[in-house]
Amino acid sequence: MSRRVRIIILSIIGIGIVGFVIFQLIPASSISAKFATPGNPPVTHTIPWDSPQTEQLARSACFDCHSNETRAMWYSNIAPVSWLVNKDVNEGRQKLNFSTGRHLEGDEMIEQIQKGAMPPAIYLPMHPEANLTAAQKQQLIDGLQATFGG
Ligand code: HEC
Numbered sequence: 001m002s003r004r005v006r007i008i009i010l011s012i013i014g015i016g017i018v019g020f021v022i023f024q025l026i027p028a029s030s031i032s033a034k035f036a037t038p039g040n041p042p043v044t045h046t047i048p049w050d051s052p053q054t055e056q057l058a059r060s061a062c063f064d065c066h067s068n069e070t071r072a073m074w075y076s077n078i079a080p081v082s083w084l085v086n087k088d089v090n091e092g093r094q095k096l097n098f099s100t101g102r103h104l105e106g107d108e109m110i111e112q113i114q115k116g117a118m119p120p121a122i123y124l125p126m127h128p129e130a131n132l133t134a135a136q137k138q139q140l141i142d143g144l145q146a147t148f149g150g
């Protein structure tokens with residue numbers, strides 16, 4: 001490898017490291033409130049689940065973005081991935097929040113699951129427990145219907 005190529009490669013690595021550190025120092029909320037760390041505010045709503053299985057399936061597949069009991073992953077605090085994760089949680093809670101009773105409409109939840117839109121595909125590789133089998137999906141759909149109607 002020529003000296004010139006080595007300098008170029010080292011420069012790219014150096015710029016990458018500096019850029020990465022700068023990303024960590026930028027307060028996400030200064031870019032957009034959507035990127036701000038959501039935290040886990042108190043749970044203020046109790047759901048009359050029709051069965052422990054329904055609750056467990058919803059917790060595995062929906063709660064990280066649609067409740068105030070979001071489980072943080074190791075990468076959830078590393079920018080810029082953290083910004084995208086935070087955005088999903090902030091927007092997800094806005095649409096539907098099991099912890100506050102916000103928009104708990106069974107038919108909408110079921111429609112999203114049937115369409116394959118929820119849980120989002122991008123979430124699944126890091127969360128295999130949310131990648132429900134066809135039987136689990138049906139069980140969740142039946143349980144959501146029994147719990148929330150629709
Ligand atoms: C990785 C985060 C994430 C997970 C997990 C997730 N959602 Fe969502 N969900 C979102 C986001 C972000 C939105 C708002 C943006 C959108 O509609 O795509 C949303 C929107 C919704 C909406 C409203 C759709 C609309 O257009 O009004 C429903 C209903 C919903 N989700 C149900 C579910 C259910 C049920 C599960 C579990 C089976 C689930 N979601 C899992 C992130 C998530």
